[in-house]
Amino acid sequence: EIGSLTELFPDLNTVIVGLKRNDDIITPKFNDKILENDLAYLICPSDFAARVLSILGYQNEQARRIVLVGGGSIGKEVGKLIESKIDNISLRIIEKDENIADDLSDKFDKSFVILGSGMDKDILNEAEISNADILISLTNSDETNFISAAFAKSDGCDRVIALLNNKDFQGLIRSVDIGDFLDPKAITVSSILRHVRRGHIRNIYTLSDGSAEVIEGEVSSSSELVGPTIEELHLANGLRIGGILRDKNIIMPRGDTKIKEGDYVTIFSIPEKIHEVEQLFRVSASYY
Structure with missing residues (x-):
C-alpha cells in the first residue's frame, strides 16, 4: 500500500501523485496499492531523488560511458551539457552529416565524433555500445532513434533514451522494454x-x-x-x-x-x- 511507504520511510519526502495502470490514470489514495508494471509519478525535492529511486529499485550510478546519436541542435546542446557537468566521461557522438561532424570535432574537447548513421550496426559497434552506460538518440528521425535504441539494448547497453514523435514508436519502445523516450511535442x-x-x-x-x-x-x-x-x-x-x-x-x-x-x-x-x-x-x- 502507498501508505506503508510513509510508515517504512517517514523521512522519504515524496508524494506519489499518479499511477498509470494499463491505459488508466489513477490519483492514488493512502490505502491504494502499487502493482507490478504500474508507472508511478512522484514529486520530491531534488535532494531526495536518488534515495527515492534507490528504494524503488533503480541504481543511481553516474553514467560515464555515453553514446550520443545525432549532433544536430538538440544533440549538440546535450553534448555540451554532458561535457560540462560530468567528470571523467567517455562521450562518443555519432553524426551522419560530414559538415556537422567536422564542426562537432572542433567544438568538443572531451568527445570522440564518429561519422555515420545510428542505424548502421557497424557504426554503433565502433561507438562501443555494448560497453556503454547509456545511449541517447536525438536525431530528427524516429526510425533512426528507435532502431539505434533497439540495437543498443540488444547489445547490452545499460540504458537507452530515444527522442520519438510518433506515438506508435513511443508505445512500442515501452511495451518491448527497450528503454525510455522523450516526446518533443509534449x-x-x-x-x-x-x-x-x-x-x-x-x-x-x-x-x-x-x-x-x-x-x-x-x-x-x-x-x-x-x-x-x-x-x-x-x-x-x-x-x-x-x-x-x-x-x-x-x-x-x-x-x-x-x-x-x-x-x-x-x-x-x-x-x-x-x-x-x-x-x-x-x-x-x-x-x-
Missing part, C-alpha cells in the same frame, strides 16, 4: 500552455502521452486553497497536490497541511480537471 505543448492557462500559473509539464499535467502556480489570497487543510479541500478525483514551495523551503503535503498566500503549489491533474486547477489559481477581481 515539451513544446508545455511551453505553450504555460502562456495559455489562466490564473497565476507559472509552470506546466505535460506528460508524454498527454494523459496528465503537472502544474505549478502561485496562490493568491482569494484562492480556495488558502485556509482549510488539504484534507478539508476535498479535491476532486483526478487532482493531487504534490508539493508546496514556501519562502524557498519545500513542504511535502500531508492531510493536515495548510496552504498560505504566496505559496507555490504543484498539482497533478488529469485533462478533464484542468479547469478546476485554473480556478484554484484564479485571481478574483477583488484581489486587485
